[in-house]
Amino acid sequence: MRSITHALFATTATSLLLGTAEPTLLLTGALASQLPDVDTSRSIPGRILLPVSSWLEKRYPHRTITHSFLATGAIALVTLPVVIIASKLWQALILGYFCGWFADVFTKSGVAAFYPSAARLVIPGNPQLRLSTGSPAEYFVMAVLILVAIALLTINSNGGILRTFNSTLGIPSGAVEIVNSEGSQYLLMAQVYGRWAIAQQSVNEKFEVVRPLTQTDLLLKDSSGKRYRTGSSQNCQIIASRILIERSSPVRLQVQEMQLTEQVVAEVLAQYQNSMSERTYINGTLTVEDAEDLVVTTHADSFNTITLQHGREVGVVQLESASPAEVLSLLGDYYASGSLIIRTVEVL
Amino acid sequence: MGIKQHRRKLASGEERTYVYEVSHEQRRSVAVVRNSGSDSVSPLFYRGEEKNRIVAALKADSSLLVIGEPGCGKTTLVDSVAAALAEAGFPLATINPATPKQILLSIASQLGTDTESIEGKALTVTGLMEAIADFLSENTAFLLIDDAHRLSVSIRCWLEELHSGGQPMLLVASRPPAKDIFLKLPRIELQPLSHRQIREIMQQAAGELGIELSAAQLAQLQQRCGGNPMLAKRVVREEYLGLEENSPDHTQWVDGTPFLIAGLMVFTIVRFIGLGLNSTSLYLIGGLVGVTVGIVRLLLYSLPKKSVRLGR
Structure with a gap:
């Protein structure tokens, strides 16, 4: 030869x-x-x-x-x-x-x-x-x-055979794998093909990836800031047949922990105000005092970032990638205890 | 009738070449004795060990079967055994395949037995067989049979009979059937010659043809010989004639197709890794690899097999 x-x-x-x-x-x-x-x-x-x-x-x-x-x-x-x-x-x-x-x-x-x-x-x-x-x-x-x-x-x-395979075929679990490995370096966009779970209309839209939820589901955000659980599991708002992930721009992740001990939520959040942006996501569980009058509206067609469970005199609030604005408008005036993780994605 | 040549080194250190005629009546008649240093070169011989073993076995009244691929030096070996036995003064008959009658006549003439009856009539095949068998039972003589795989059934049966009567003989064959006389005789398989020996044979062949071959050319040509001295001479001659390379004819091959497929099959493990890691994509890729390997295997095994005949 x-x-x-x-x-x-x-x-x-x-x-x-x-x-x-x-x-x-x-x-x-x-x-x-x-x-x-x-x-x-x-x-x-x-x-x-x-x-x-x-x-x-x-x-x-x-x-x-x-x-x-x-x-x-x-x-x-x-x-x-x-x-x-x-x-x-x-x-x-x-x-x-x-x-x-x-x-x-x-x-x-x-x-x-x-x-x-x-x-x-x-x-x-x-x-x-x-x-x-x-x-x-x-x-x-x-x-x-x-x-x-x-x-x-x-x-x-392009990131190897598996990455190419995943991004070409667009199986939801493959999309989750890509997000898992690249989510901390790039702002990822997801082109979703599928249907709305309730309305049964077809979906062919581009969303921004917030984070993976399970091995088959992603949390996506549209341009208006609404979040959708997207994937193949039962409680998704969008049942996806294909999710094609694209890299948009490099990002830097900032993670801060916030401790509250019977403090007003708005005051504590104000301390972190300057590091917050439209891509700040708050996760965690808070115990809210005097929560009898606290009402959290739930949406059937989008992901509920804040959920509430009433206890005796207190309310247990679960935050899942909630935006600071939502948290402020809903819980701002309440006294609460617990710890929150603030994840901020900074586009470079 | 043939002319043979032997080279001897005398005690004085002088080298002599004996050229003699081999006839039907007399085994050999020395014709010319030449001092060495002549232009003719004696052929290289590398089967000394086998030769000594065979001569010793024959002298101990044992028969042997020598097998080896065509061109591996069987005939040269028979010739040298014949020369060694003749030198020791034993009567012998060297046989090449022909019709049964011709073979028997040749043996009879080499051993000096009668080919005619008392009435002066030529003996029949059976008569010759009996006459030779009688001679062999009374005298020590050796039968050396070249290309024994081409012998007819009648001669093989006759040889088998002689063998059970204790007649020492040497059968030389390439890939004989595993039956009758071939199965009964103790067997020596001729091994391929080493790279160095083949190289020497090629150099000598080039010398005889009067061409100069560089080491690179020899290394290139030697790929096609395996350990076969006949092929070693043939490739040099092909080079001399300027012929193009054709498919090599030696038999030292390892077909790597199963290894290749086995190696590819290893990659189907990816599927089980995918299953274990709960990764649909890896599972799918593993499945795809499995299908691809299956197709490759199917195609590779449906290719036409190597032909036993020459040419396309």
Whole structure:
């Protein structure tokens, strides 16, 4: 096989198996794939390392000792110190070397992969179906490899195979996975296809992602600030068949804890006023005193960020990604105790 | 009739080449003795150990079957065994496959038995068989049979009879059927030659053809030989004739297709990881990989098998 085919094969395999699009790793793989051919002085690496190649070619037939599991193991051992510095680099090196000779398995004369045994490893068994160097079939393989390599590089620079799969297919659970892994770095937008749970009208809208609720459900927010539980579970406002997640802009997360001991909610919140924005979400549980007259209106068609349970003289209020405005208007004047987590998403 | 050549190193250190004629009547008649240093080179011989073992076995009245792939040096081995036995002064008959009558006549002439009855009539096949068997039961002589897999059933049965009578013989065959005489004889399998030996044979072949081959060229050509000396000479000749590379004919192959499929199958584990991690996407990807591997396996196994015949 030509050295360019080897390099392409090694690059593709490195990108696929290491899940990377990093140029240094790919280059290492491609360079290492040239090394097995050092056993003939006709190859480029053989000409560069002429003393080695002339020593080898006097003693061994082409594609024997350097094209074997033995040599791969030996090189892996010798270069083991590289693991300490850069383990990925070492993996790329070994993978590249392995691919360098393994591609020759598909050629007419095969490789003595199990050296010192002289038996030659070939795939497939029929020699008529194997490649010969410089044949049209090899150029075809080369073209296919280039396409696969480009596809893999795109996929890997997009965050890997799983990420691409999730974002293409848009299964709700996959969307939750993406939000879990990227929600802290990017402001995420969700294109939702599905239907309203109550109205049974179809939905094809773009929402902003607030946070994941369960493994299948997301909390989304529309432009007016209304929240919707979206996913496939029963108590969702939007039953989604597909959720496509897009990155919008990088963000920074700020999380603050707020302790209340029989204090007025509005006064305590005022202390945090300057760090709040339209993307501030308040979570937690508060015990509100004198809550007999406290009424929380519930909505059937959107997510209830504040829920209330009446106890004796006190009310237990659950906050789930509530906005500061809502909290202020509803609980501002009450005395309450408990702890709240204020999560602020700051768009950079 | 044939001309054979042997090279001997004398005690004085001088090398001599004996060229002699091998005829039907007399086993050999020394014709020419040449001092060495002549342009002709003796063929390389690497099966010394096997030769000694075979000669010792035959001298101990045991028979042997030697098997090996075509071109692995069986005939050369038989020739050297014949030379060694002849040198030790034993009568022997070397047989190449032909019609039963021709074979029997050749044995009779080599051993010096009668081919005619007392009345002067040529013996029939059965008559020859009996005459030779009689001779062998009274004298120590060896039968060396090359290409024994091509022998006809009648000759094989006759040899089997001789074998049960205690007649030492050497049968040489490539891939004989596992039956009758082939099954009964103790067997030696000829191993492929080493890379170094094949390289030497190639260099000698190149020398004989008067072409210079670089180490790189030899290394390239040697890929197609395996451990087969006949192929080693053939690829050099093909290079000499400027022929294009065709599918290699040696038999030292490992078909990696099952390994490839097994390796790909490992990736279907992703499905179970997905199941364990409760990740629908991983589960789906694992399922897709499983289907892909299934399709690849189906396609790879539906490819036409390697033909036993030459060419496309």
